Amino acid sequence: MRTAGKVAIIGGSIWGNRGAAAMLETTIAQVRAVRGDVRIAVYTPYPQKDAALAQDDSLEFYDSRPQALVKYFVQALWVWLRRKLGGSPQPQGALGAMDGADALLDVGGITFADGRLIFLPYNILTLWPAMLMGTPVVKLSQAAGSFRNPLIRWAARIFLPRCAQTFARGEKTYAYLRELGLSETQVQPATDAAFLYAPSYCLSHENETALRQVCEKLDQLKAAGAPLVAISPSVLVMEKSGSSKIDYHRVLLGMMEGCGSPQAHFVVFPNASRERSKKSRNNDIIAIERLRAEAELSLPRPLLNRITWMMYDVNTRGIDEIVRRADVLVTSRFHAMVFGLRLCVPTLVIGWGHKYLEAMQRFHLEQYVFDYREARKDLSQVLTEMLTHSREIHEDMLTLVGDVQRSSEVQFAYLRGLLLEPPNHS
Structure with a gap:
């Protein structure tokens, strides 16, 4: 019974x-x-x-x-x-x-x-x-x-x-x-x-000292007037891109290198993480490690100094803390996108399938959704435009989030x- x-x-x-x-x-x-x-x-x-x-x-x-x-x-x-x-x-x-x-x-x-x-x-x-x-x-x-x-x-x-x-x-x-x-x-x-x-729903405590140090750094940068771009790569999109002979890392690095805001700071964080695991499933840390390795080989030192890498477990409260500080979020993860939309942070998606587009349409952001197979478009220009108009985009999102x-x-x-x-x- x-x-x-x-x-x-x-x-x-x-x-x-x-x-x-x-x-x-x-x-x-x-x-x-x-x-x-x-x-x-x-x-x-x-x-x-x-x-x-x-x-x-x-x-x-x-x-x-x-x-x-x-x-x-x-x-x-x-x-x-x-x-x-x-x-x-x-x-x-x-x-x-x-x-x-x-x-x-x-x-x-x-x-x-x-x-x-x-x-x-x-x-x-x-x-x-x-x-x-x-x-x-x-x-x-x-x-x-x-x-x-x-x-x-x-x-x-x-x-x-x-x-x-x-x-x-x-x-x-x-x-x-x-x-x-x-x-x-x-x-x-x-x-x-x-x-x-x-954030009060979060059930875990993970790497809180490291997270606090990152947030303090980001707060100092924002106080000094630096635009902040949060980037959530996806190990799944990385693997899919490789199968399609697309250099996913080059897409992301090219976007950062071509960004027209010379003071912009980038923070790269995992939306799926299994620290100390070598398995790629649900583990974007692997994608970030490879992205950083390629960045250190190809990006100029001044730009490298404007990138913060988070290569450890970050729980949902930590993701919330990072995303809410961003002027623009760039993501290939559905729920990182959801966090950006929920917090009314202008969001750019590099993904696949209709699920991203449907959610972004509710916030009038469908023009910022790109299939990873077609991401050769100059995303640095798109990012620059979003940073320029981030306040207007944010205000528009605020009028829509309640219905969602x-x-x-x-x-x-x-x-x-x-x-x-x-x-x-x-």
């Missing part, structure tokens, strides 16, 4: 992708605002690391790596079969936390989408064990689709209609889900959860209703 006051969250982590951390931390804060005594189980690919960073006894951390999800599925299938035959098994551990929850909240950024066939089994296994347990699944704001691939379309048609609610992060995702057959009662549009992030945040609030209003009146499942 279901017990009240328990929520499971999957699809995010504290360590690694800090965009995922922003979504996870915002969701935890919103859940706690509804029910302060709620027990929260977090399924993460880094359970030990996240538990050590959070140091919060009210949070339970469980493994969400593929091998663990396969184990949960097998266990859930066995429990489901026994219950169908009249038994009443009570699973323990990770599956027990899922079985006893009022809802499983999926905060994954993108699921069931063309071009991501390799992730399809993972997308399914994040949902299926909870569904077998009878736990309502709510997919908080995320991208999905398109569904042209027959396997992805088949799986999406089976699993997405079985979710209690899906929140579409953008007009195209909403259209894809409606075309798939989801009704207006099954899917609602909502902007990304991180638009409601607040109200859209994000829709998913948590739904969640409040679900938690205050949890469904009576057996």
